[in-house]
Amino acid sequence: MSFRTRLCDLLDIEYPVIQGGMAWLATSSLAAAVSEAGGLGVVGAGNAPPEVVQKEIREVKERTARPFGVNVMLLSPYVKEVMEVVLRERVPVVTTGAGNPGIYLPALKEVGCKVIPVVPGVSLARRLERQGVDAVIAEGTESGGHIGETSTMALVPQVVDAVRIPVIAAGGIADGRGIVAALALGASGVQMGTRFVVSKECPAHPNYKAMIIKAGDHDTVVTGRVTGHPVRVIKNRLAREMLRLEAEGISAEEFEKLGTGKYPLAAIHGDVEQGSVLSGQIAGMIKAEESVANIFSDLVRDVEKTLKELALFLDGQRER
Secondary structure: OOOOOHHHHHHOOOOOEEEOOOOOOOOHHHHHHHHHOOOEEEEEOOOOOHHHHHHHHHHHHHHOOOOEEEEEEOOOOOHHHHHHHHHHHOOOEEEEEOOOOHHHHHHHHHOOOEEEEEEOOHHHHHHHHHHOOOOEEEEOOOOOEEOOOOOHHHHHHHHHHHOOOOEEEEOOOOOHHHHHHHHHOOOOEEEEOHHHHOEOOOOOOHHHHHHHHHOOOOOEEEEOHHHOOOEEEEOOHHHHHHHHHHHOOOOHHHHHHHHOOHHHHHHOOOOOOOOOOEOOHHHHHOOOOEOHHHHHHHHHHHHHHHHHHHHHHHHHHHHO
């Protein structure tokens, strides 16, 4: 079954599903697998230097001829150099986080790149539309990693009503039911991160994946509100210590030092007690590691099943 939307036409993809650009984990192997399966795979640049990002981009090109993207963190110390790599390599799509990509838009548009920023609210979405971005990702607080405060259910329809460009829903989406719900809210597609972390093609440490699989519906917490950049993680020894220190009034500077290096400690090195296990609230829905191809098969089947059930419900309402 195909469920094409205008996002598919914009990005030349089969399914309106974008993979989150998680730093350290959204590598060429994961991005290429998602693109090959019909979605948009995304390389996460994070704080990586430009030569690393260039290597990942070229490896994606070797693995797939389909469209892919790069997520550029605008707070990265290498953001200008990474953007230069993106331009040289003529990356088809760029997603951005932690800021406004406006100063880079003219050059990106000149090489035909589609630009899709992540937004936490309506005002930024409107401003970015005026600046000429191609779509926006409305990311709810259910997401893993850095988050805003508004839920996906409340945020997406407000952004959809505020702009004319396609809106991609993110946060709390892991299956076909979530995709159908996002489309019902007016979104043209979805972005998923945590679901793809627990894929065979993702290089996350087995302990990290196991932590997500083991998690239940109440096992994520938000730390770092003191810094102004809150982060959703799975509860562990580090998270409990961070919450305790925040309650005791730790300064933002001290908190930042405490958190430095803790994400790769968990994601790459496997210390899931002293490291930060970034995960969305949908962790409780993920029961096993699967290949990306199987994940897409599940998504398509779930969408079809959900739409059939809704059609039966509507038919029943008409008969009353």
